[in-house]
Amino acid sequence: MLLASGVNIPEISSGQYNTVYNLFSLSIAALGFTGIYLLLSQRRVLERYRNALVVSAMVCFIATYHYFRIFENFKASYVTPDKVASSKSVYMLTGIEFNEAYRYVDWFLTVPLLLVETIAVLALARSVAKPLLAKLVFASALMIGLGYPGEVATSDGTRLLWGALSTIPFIYLLYVLFVEVSKSLDRQPAEVRSTVGKLRIMLVGLWGVYPIAYLFPVFGGSFAGASGFVARQAGYSLADIFAKAAFGLVIFKIARIKSEVDDPSYSENLSDAAPVPA
Amino acid sequence: MLLASGVNIPEISSGQYNTVYNLFSLSIAALGFTGIYLLLSQRRVLERYRNALVVSAMVCFIATYHYFRIFENFKASYVTPDKVASSKSVYMLTGIEFNEAYRYVDWFLTVPLLLVETIAVLALARSVAKPLLAKLVFASALMIGLGYPGEVATSDGTRLLWGALSTIPFIYLLYVLFVEVSKSLDRQPAEVRSTVGKLRIMLVGLWGVYPIAYLFPVFGGSFAGASGFVARQAGYSLADIFAKAAFGLVIFKIARIKSEVDDPSYSENLSDAAPVPA
Numbered sequence: 046m047l048l049a050s051g052v053n054i055p056e057i058s059s060g061q062y063n064t065v066y067n068l069f070s071l072s073i074a075a076l077g078f079t080g081i082y083l084l085l086s087q088r089r090v091l092e093r094y095r096n097a098l099v100v101s102a103m104v105c106f107i108a109t110y111h112y113f114r115i116f117e118n119f120k121a122s123y124v125t126p127d128k129v130a131s132s133k134s135v136y137m138l139t140g141i142e143f144n145e146a147y148r149y150v151d152w153f154l155t156v157p158l159l160l161v162e163t164i165a166v167l168a169l170a171r172s173v174a175k176p177l178l179a180k181l182v183f184a185s186a187l188m189i190g191l192g193y194p195g196e197v198a199t200s201d202g203t204r205l206l207w208g209a210l211s212t213i214p215f216i217y218l219l220y221v222l223f224v225e226v227s228k229s230l231d232r233q234p235a236e237v238r239s240t241v242g243k244l245r246i247m248l249v250g251l252w253g254v255y256p257i258a259y260l261f262p263v264f265g266g267s268f269a270g271a272s273g274f275v276a277r278q279a280g281y282s283l284a285d286i287f288a289k290a291a292f293g294l295v296i297f298k299i300a301r302i303k304s305e306v307d308d309p310s311y312s313e314n315l316s317d318a319a320p321v322p323a
Numbered sequence: 324m325l326l327a328s329g330v331n332i333p334e335i336s337s338g339q340y341n342t343v344y345n346l347f348s349l350s351i352a353a354l355g356f357t358g359i360y361l362l363l364s365q366r367r368v369l370e371r372y373r374n375a376l377v378v379s380a381m382v383c384f385i386a387t388y389h390y391f392r393i394f395e396n397f398k399a400s401y402v403t404p405d406k407v408a409s410s411k412s413v414y415m416l417t418g419i420e421f422n423e424a425y426r427y428v429d430w431f432l433t434v435p436l437l438l439v440e441t442i443a444v445l446a447l448a449r450s451v452a453k454p455l456l457a458k459l460v461f462a463s464a465l466m467i468g469l470g471y472p473g474e475v476a477t478s479d480g481t482r483l484l485w486g487a488l489s490t491i492p493f494i495y496l497l498y499v500l501f502v503e504v505s506k507s508l509d510r511q512p513a514e515v516r517s518t519v520g521k522l523r524i525m526l527v528g529l530w531g532v533y534p535i536a537y538l539f540p541v542f543g544g545s546f547a548g549a550s551g552f553v554a555r556q557a558g559y560s561l562a563d564i565f566a567k568a569a570f571g572l573v574i575f576k577i578a579r580i581k582s583e584v585d586d587p588s589y590s591e592n593l594s595d596a597a598p599v600p601a
Contacts, residue, residue: 063422074388085380
């Protein structure tokens with residue numbers, strides 16, 4: 046069996062370098078400006094839903110900070126010895142390792158917060174929300190913590206072992222989200238029930254991308270080595286954009302609809318609501 | 324046929340360097356401060372039009388971020404070997420490629436948002452706006468995505484092929500804007516109808532600059548090589564300033580007029596409105 050380490054790829058091509066470089070910059074822009082947009086849109090929802098927006102914005106900003114770090118780290122980790130870079134250039138690993146831990150630090154903070162914003166926008170009774178949140182936050186932190194030793198492992202066996210351990214809290218999390226949160230779904234206004242359902246599907250679908258990207262080095266072939274490194278960075282980055290920025294916008298949409306249901310003065314859809322002139 | 328690559332021009336003159344350098348700085352200033360102005364002007368329009376202003380500001384900020392990156396990248400990509408720079412200096416490409424992808428990442432985010440702000444300021448009924456927006460956003464993202472492979476192509480044939488493919492969603496976009504959006508134009512207040520018409524002309528006129536700048540390397544002659552590189556950067560930068568900053572100000576103007584029509588207390592035209600002293 047090949048020793049397929051995910052990190053410290055000694056050499057990547059110019060095309061691979063540019064792909065990763067541009068995806069990191071895209072992540073900074075998409076996450077950062079979604080965060081700002083969410084903060085600026087607070088007044089468009091009722092006060093009771095504003096915390097969900099603020100937490101969503103914090104998630105986006107924490108991720109933006111880490112993508113800044115990852116971007117700078119990547120630029121320092123890989124340089125071309127060519128005096129004039131071209132599409133034929135090769136980028137080599139320098140004395141500065143590419144630090145995959147930034148992602149885990151980010152997830153350790155943002156994944157529990159994503160669950161906090163989800164529960165916050167549902168506006169459940171405190172007696173229901175509190176124990177639910179305790180379970181979700183604990184399981185998600187454990188999931189990230191157990192994944193990291195596998196991410197930096199140099200052997201497939203170690204990667205698989207920690208990956209499997211990390212899957213246990215992940216499955217528990219899905220159980221809580223689907224069984225326990227479902228019970229509260231009936232209490233949501235009819236107008237948002239399908240969007241809330243979508244939110245849960247998004248969580249599962251997007252969070253499913255991470256373990257797949259994690260396993261790339263184990264798959265071997267073009268999923269290992271330099272191309273696997275690029276595929277994993279692309280998978281993680283795009284999953285982060287969707288699971289944080291797009292997810293935050295869905296949270297905002299739910300908050301908007303619920304605000305309108307709770308208080309019709311929050312309706313902005315005037316063309317529908319305006320009386321027809323006689 | 325000449326191999327007219329748009330990127331990786333090995334050498335540019337001092338005058339060319341300064342032109343591009345100053346245009347990038349102009350773009351940062353024009354876009355950044357228009358964004359701030361739009362945010363600060365929110366209270367001058369009715370709440371229902373504020374989202375159009377916030378989205379316009381986000382477009383300006385996303386572009387500002389990318390012009391910062393482009394500016395820093397340009398400074399690192401071209402340096403003069405002269406110890407004292409003069410008008411006779413030559414600037415040579417370094418080991419850091421000039422990354423044209425920043426623009427595409429920017430457009431990928433901002434072009435759909437420009438359509439969002441356009442539809443937002445029209446304040447159409449939700450049942451009309453939603454499917455319209457879905458079409459426009461999808462077509463615009465496809466247009467940008469198909470353009471990129473051609474932009475970084477080293478042969479004219481590849482450039483033309485992707486350019487042609489990218490034109491298909493562009494034409495569809497024009498069709499939707501002109502045929503479907505026109506239907507809603509009659510429902511706009513008489514006071515803004517001509518400005519809304521102008522908005523659409525602006526979209527088409529300005530967005531038409533991009534494919535022309537894109538084709539510069541194919542035209543050959545002084546449109547290829549170093550002077551073509553400068554012309555393309557100038558074309559893209561000026562088009563960005565008009566299509567994002569100036570466009571955002573037109574959006575603001577429409578929102579102002581509509582606010583005044585909907586609620587006369589939003590009128591600021593004191594000389595007209597003030598009672599004539601007896």
